[in-house]
Amino acid sequence: MLVLHETETAEALKWDELTNAIERMFRSHCVTPVRHHHEVEVPxxxxxxxxxxxxxxPGDYIGIKLLSVFPDNHLRGLPAIYGSYLLSSGKTGKMLAVVDGGELTARRTAATSALAAGYLAREDASQLLVVGTGRLSLNLIQAHSTIRPIKSVRIWGRNPANAEKxxxxxxxxxxxxxxxxxxEAATREADIISCATLSNEPLVHGAWLKPGAHLDLIGAFKPTMRESDDEAVRRATIFVDTREGAMSEAGDILQPLKAGIIRETDIKADLFDLAAGRHxxxxxxxEITLFKSVGAALEDLAGAILAYEAVTARFKSET
Known part of the structure; x- marks a missing residue:
């Protein structure tokens, strides 16, 4: 059985290859049951x-990711996310690989945002603003730069020292x-605003978005969490990674829906629709576009398969 640690996982998941693999998986017949989502008390x-x-x-691969998110780990200087991905044969059930879940999650999340930006951001988008200074921030810069001609990057965080770092x-x-x-000033100038935080309150205000901006919301993953305000969803054309995920977990969508600010029909398409050419x-x-992602299991499976096949192919070529 292959075991891929953090560095090996990163090396196996090149940005363009990963983005393409995720797009293909959204076009495939991948089966994705509703994920288990449990709150764990930390005294x-x-x-x-x-x-x-x-x-x-079916008949190809089976995978499952086990992931934990501890929001206060930053107080200990530790990553908020830890986890592992287990990849098995879809024909026999034989365990094939264990892939570092934190690195896989960070890279597939950024690649999915880049995939969406390929459909939703202006082709000449060159100014990127990253909101948040966690593990995803550098990945988002790299991933978006493979999709659009990014010339300058601004980084904002609650802790200015972390933003400087x-x-x-x-x-x-x-x-x-x-x-x-x-x-506010950075948002008003940005072509792409990519938010990767664990915020429970809106950070980016819709009034700040310039015409043609693309707002990428990926951090808040619970109904109680939010990175944008009501004006952002009111002004923007709304897209999501999966409708099922957005309608069960995305606070940026669910809260304005509950308040009557938007309707479910205002979600124009998900990545299944975009990848299939239905939108x-x-x-x-x-046009101002908004993409809300809460993460989909098929994205992890696409990345795990890519990593496994890339490493095994390299082993074969070396022997």
Whole structure:
């Protein structure tokens, strides 16, 4: 059985290949049961979340991700997300690989956002704003830069020191990146705003979005969590990764639905529709688009298969 740790997983998941693999999986006959989503008490701290996400392609592969999210881990200098992905044969059930779940999740999440941006962001989008300084921030910069001609990156975080550190890391990767403290000003200038936080309150206001902006919301993954306000969904054309996920977990969608700000019919398409060509995505340069992602098990399966096949192919070529 193959065991891929964090570095090996990252090396096996090249951005363009991963984005393409996820797009193909959205076009496939992948089976994705509703994921298990459990709240876990942590005495004296914010509650954690335990996620179990199964998916399979009949006769091909079966996979399940076990993931934990501990929001207060930043107080200990630890990542918020830990987990593992178990990949098995869809013909025999034989265990094939254990893939680092944290790295897989971070990379497939960023790649899915980039996939959506390929349909929804303006083709000339060059100014990227990343809201949040966690593990995903650098991945989002890299992934979006494979899809659009990103020339400059602004990074905002609640802790300015963390934003400065993330910007420095991005510059080491060759990006023109700077930290910012004025979120409103940075949002008003950005072509793509990518939010990856664990916020329970809106951070990005719809009034700040310029014509043609693309708002990418990926951090809040519970009905009680939110990264955008009512004006953002009111002004934008709304897209989601999966309708089922959005209608059960996405606070950025569910809260304005409950308040009567939007209707379910205002969700124009999900990634199944976009990948299959049932919706063209962005229709005008001045249009404001919003993509809400809560994560889908088929994205993990696509990444795990890609990593497994890439590493086994390399082993075969070396022997």
């Amino acid at each position: 004296g701290e914010a509650a954690a979340t335990l996620l179990l996400m199964p998916a399979w392609v 993330t910007a420095a890391d991005a510059r080491e990767m060759g990006f023109d990146a700077t930290a910012c403290t004025d979120l 063209r995505g962005r229709t005008a340069n001045h």
